[in-house]
Every structure is written in C-alpha cells, then in structure tokens.
Amino acid sequence: MSENTFMGVPRDKIDWAPTIDYTKCDYCMECDKFCPHQVFEVRENEEKKLIVKNPNNCVVFCRACSKTCGPDALSFPNKPETTKQIKEIRKELEGNG
Amino acid sequence: MDKKFAVLPCNGLDKAAGSLTREIAMRLVEETGSEIICPVFYRVVDARYNKLAEENPLLVIDGCGTRCASKLAGEKGLKIAGKININEEAKKNNVEIGASLRLGENELHLCDLVLKDILKEEEKEIKGEENVAGAVPENLEYEKFTKDKFIFRIPKEGFYYNENDCWAYVVGNKARIGVTDFVQKSLSDIMFFTPPAMGSEIEQFGEAGSIESGKAVFEIISPVSGMITAINEELLDFPEYINDNPYEKGWIAELKLTDFESDKELLIGFDEYFEIVKRKVDEFHV
Numbered sequence A: 001m002s003e004n005t006f007m008g009v010p011r012d013k014i015d016w017a018p019t020i021d022y023t024k025c026d027y028c029m030e031c032d033k034f035c036p037h038q039v040f041e042v043r044e045n046e047e048k049k050l051i052v053k054n055p056n057n058c059v060v061f062c063r064a065c066s067k068t069c070g071p072d073a074l075s076f077p078n079k080p081e082t083t084k085q086i087k088e089i090r091k092e093l094e095g096n097g
Numbered sequence B: 001m002d003k004k005f006a007v008l009p010c011n012g013l014d015k016a017a018g019s020l021t022r023e024i025a026m027r028l029v030e031e032t033g034s035e036i037i038c039p040v041f042y043r044v045v046d047a048r049y050n051k052l053a054e055e056n057p058l059l060v061i062d063g064c065g066t067r068c069a070s071k072l073a074g075e076k077g078l079k080i081a082g083k084i085n086i087n088e089e090a091k092k093n094n095v096e097i098g099a100s101l102r103l104g105e106n107e108l109h110l111c112d113l114v115l116k117d118i119l120k121e122e123e124k125e126i127k128g129e130e131n132v133a134g135a136v137p138e139n140l141e142y143e144k145f146t147k148d149k150f151i152f153r154i155p156k157e158g159f160y161y162n163e164n165d166c167w168a169y170v171v172g173n174k175a176r177i178g179v180t181d182f183v184q185k186s187l188s189d190i191m192f193f194t195p196p197a198m199g200s201e202i203e204q205f206g207e208a209g210s211i212e213s214g215k216a217v218f219e220i221i222s223p224v225s226g227m228i229t230a231i232n233e234e235l236l237d238f239p240e241y242i243n244d245n246p247y248e249k250g251w252i253a254e255l256k257l258t259d260f261e262s263d264k265e266l267l268i269g270f271d272e273y274f275e276i277v278k279r280k281v282d283e284f285h286v
C-alpha cells in the first residue's frame, strides 16, 4: 500500500509515474520485479504484457525502476515541473484551509 | 601513463551495447595492457580471476541498465574502481546504437569516445573546495529502532529530510546532504558512488549523483537547491562509508544554497521523518 499524501498533498493530484515506451520494452519484467509498490501489472495474455496499473503508488521523484530497464523504455515527468505543481497545490490548500 | 585495469565487461551477446563492452575491453587490453575477466568463465570458476581483480583497479563495463557485470562484481564482493554503462555513454555522446548485433560505424565511434574518456580520466582530479559545512556535529544523537536484525538510526536534531530518504544539514548559506539509514540498509553493501559534478546547479529534488550496490542503483534526491561546492571524495575509494554511517563520514556532497527558505517548505523534520521511515520499514522487507 502506498501513502495517500506526499508532502501534504493528496497523492492523486501529483502527476508522477513511469511511462512505458512500448516500441522499446521487451517485457523482461525487471522493473516489475524491482518495484515494491505494485505500480506495474503483468498481463501475460494481452498484447501489452505490462501496464502501469497504479500510477499513484509510484513514489514521487523515484526513478529507480528505469535504472533496471535494459532497453531504456521507462520515462518520467520533469522534476522541476512536478515540484512546482506540488508547491502550487499546497498554496491552494492553505488558501482553503 | 599506462593504466592497467582488470576489465569486467558484461559481454552481452544479444544487444549491440553488450558487444561494445567487449570491444572496449579488447581495446584496453591492446592499448594499456589491461586484462579481461570473462564474465561467463568467472561465474563458474572464481579462483581464476581473484588475483587479477585484487591486484588491479577493476573497471566494470555494463551494456545496459540490467547491469549484469556490476551485479557479478557485487556477488563476488569485488571493489569497483571505475564504471561505464554503454547506454548512458551513448546518450551522453548523442550516439544512436543501432538494432543490428554487429558493430557499425556509430558503435565504433562511440567506442573511440569512451576509450578516450577512460584514458584521460585519471588526469582529471576532482578539486575539492574547503568543506564549509563541516559543522555537522561529531557525536550525533540518534533515535533508533530495530526491525529483524537491522537497526535504523535517525539523527534527532538539526537535519531536514525529504520523503525520498535523503537529508540536508544547513549551516548559513551552505548545506551538506546525504542519504538516511533506510537507503543504505535497503541497498545493503554499497559498491560504487557516482558523485554529482562539482559546480553543477541542482534543483530541489534534482539528482545529486547516485550510489549503487549489487541490488540496485539509488539516485540521490537533493533536498535542497544550489550549486555543488564539495563532494565527499573519500567515498570514491570507500563507498562502504555510507553503510557505516550515512550521516557522518558517509555524507555525499555540499551545496551553496539558492533558496533555502522556499526549499524548506517541502522538507520535514525529525518527528515526521521518523514516523515515515518506520512505516516504510514495516511495509517492505529490507
């Protein structure tokens, strides 16, 4: 189970998760084996054998699984933009608080 | 200036990047008198290469992120002196590695570039500035908790944390940064430290180098924004200091702060971090 807030912001408001480039992925499943947060899901009988099932389980700013990916098929949002996004949401929340 | 290495390439045959590791290894043999450790043979007979690996600086060459050669070095408990990842080199040098298994013009060009880099590497010494944030107290007071056979220490005072298990200790307009016990325990034996570049500007939560064990690579997520003014050079030779104590002699780098007042908003103190890390340890097996 993952946290439902990150830095005081509801996790589902923060855009941070891996994106799989299916033209590169060779379904070695190293990323899924590595990540302890059940972000990925393996679907043996489908064309896309791996999907990002629970993007909100992904730890914000973590990019660890991409370093296990041989074909370099995983990408992430831009960090400074995500930081900016978090700050803005916090401001909004304060305003309403 | 002939630098002799024990070279451990992954020698992956099913990708051009793997074949490139072999090409580079062969070039090093020819040009510097280095010797190759064959990963296939090494798996079967350790004794064959133990002496070679002990007596020479070990250069590990991985083709891709699967890091087969690094993992092998980790399993065998070898000390890594230098490290190359072909996919990363390709990106860095803007060279596209083709789909063919054979080495073409592009691949051989990349081979030249990487070789040039290896051979000049020893000349460029990282020049350290004086450690200004040397003010981290020597006898830190820790709060501890245990899980199975592991003890986790978290310093009680003066440290800021992010939720990615990195810390900052701020003195004036400078900060020292590092990782917490959670990181070093999850990675277990740390074999290699890639420092951030001296003088580079890092945004808050940007990457400040990485550390690596046989298990995984951990990207150090800087809690603060600023310019790198010092790195812990001792870690280049003794990355295991991070396992010994990631707050004291295992610190990572120092930065000149750009906007700590604003960074601070997104950092937490001991109380909050201690709760978070306890929860993390309970949720995942380390």
Ligand code: SF4
Residues within 6 Å of the ligand: A020, A024, A025, A026, A027, A028, A029, A030, A031, A032, A050, A068, A069, A070, A071, A072, A073, A074
């Ligand atoms: S590690 Fe990379 S190639 Fe392997 S399954 Fe994951 S995304 Fe695909």
Ligand code: SF4
Residues within 6 Å of the ligand: A017, A018, A034, A035, A036, A037, A039, A040, A057, A058, A059, A062, A063, A064, A065, A066
């Ligand atoms: S970035 Fe980290 S948390 Fe997110 S999917 Fe990859 S390993 Fe899991």
